[in-house]
Amino acid sequence: MTAQPKIRIRGLKKSFGSKRVLDGVDLDVELGTSFVIIGGSGSGKSVLLRCILGLIEPDEGSIEIDGVDVLRVPGAQREQLVQQIGMLFQNGALFDSMSVADNIAFGLRAKGREKTARPTKAQARVQAGEILKQVGLDPSVGALSPSELSGGMQKRVGLARAIAGTPKVLFFDEPTTGLDPIMGAVIDGLIVDCVKRLGSTAIAITHDMASAQRIGDKAAMLYHGKLVWQGLASELMNSGNPMVDQFTHGRREGPITMELRR
Template identity: 70%
Template sequence: MMTQQPCIRIRGLKKSFGNRTILNGIDLDIPAGASTVIIGGSGNGKSLMLRCILGLIEPDEGIIEIDGEDILRASTKRRDALLRRIGMLFQNAALFDSMSVMENILFGLKAKRHGRTALPHRTELEQEAFHLLAQVGLGPNVAPLNPAELSGGMQKRVGLARALAGQPDILFFDEPTTGLDPIMSAVIDGLISDCVTQRGSTALTITHDMTSARRIGDHAAMLYGGKIIWQGPASDLMNSGNPIVDQFTHGRREGPITTTMTDQPAIGG
């Protein structure tokens, strides 16, 4: 029986800053059309791993494959084509403060089309932007507002609308529920789940929120000490049988995780 090729395959991924090693041989498979969550303490390299996949930071060693193609060794043109398949929702939504909600989404629409096809008329792009806002539960009255006029939850939803602008089949979420109340966290989690179940997207989320991780995740993994130390069904997160995972997921002060590890500066999250 043949095993389905993972959408993203990572092997031996390493990255150091000076004499400090953050990623020390990451091995991870991200299944296609499913939701994978990565947990781990601050400073363990979760966000850094995403940045390496996105090409924002060059790793020291390793393999990163998308559908079997190593993006680290592909030509610039081919790498760009593969990375255009990824939509990203950053932790703070990363909206442009000087642009309205509409302009932020139009930026996403134009960026994904750059160099591929002629841009449609602005009116057509605006209609597409309104459709994206509707997909994340926001009305057209939000379009002329600036990000500073939005609540944290609304900013996250606008960020997700912009991430969806290029119709990506791979979506990355960096701490999507941080700073949100429980109800808004559930809203964001529902939108992430919809991306997988309704759009067929492959989702990779890094989070500290165990409720969110179990709610949106099909698969889960924990990053600790520069390596993936546990992988399994997200439903097993609270009963993993791994003492490090159990201490983290239950928030216990005593256990194998020391404050020396969790109190490190958060280089790469």
């Protein structure tokens, strides 16, 4: 008997006006797997993540977490399922008006299953210092504001907030965008360490092929709203699929055509 996937998506469709962004996406993400989704700008990667997070309502299809369709359960149960998810946004999305420690404390308190089980603000700040250590930062960084941090440090703090509350599912939206190659490798290493330590299931979307291979166990490519290939992340650069090969090697010629606006 095949084990139930942690995340199971079937027939997912989403249009904005006349533009079909997701066109029947089927995807299984197994428990404890890091799954990477690649694809060009406008291919539907971010919309797919937002549908799973409940930020966008798809037109058709199902999204199951642990066998429960999050699109067809009462609001309270849906919120509980979504609370299992930690998210590292592309730009960090830190609250400028809060200190680093309070940003992480916000994540800790937001993930509290019951109000009585939520840590106090003071307790959350102490826990935030411990989480900063997990992403390679000294707890003293907690006193700083996001504007005082470098791009790499902001990514680490964003990761710290994402793992606050030990989520069962982690999403990463272009985790290495804006970073130099060395810092990108550092962030990828931290992501892999955090996912393994938490025993989480992860989905990442990225344009960075080196990052995709470092983070992912499995991978898929989204093109014109459809998954055109799925396989091992280690096979991304030698998939045998013409679309994947053109994209991963950055070739101008091939089956993928760029839509230019005039």
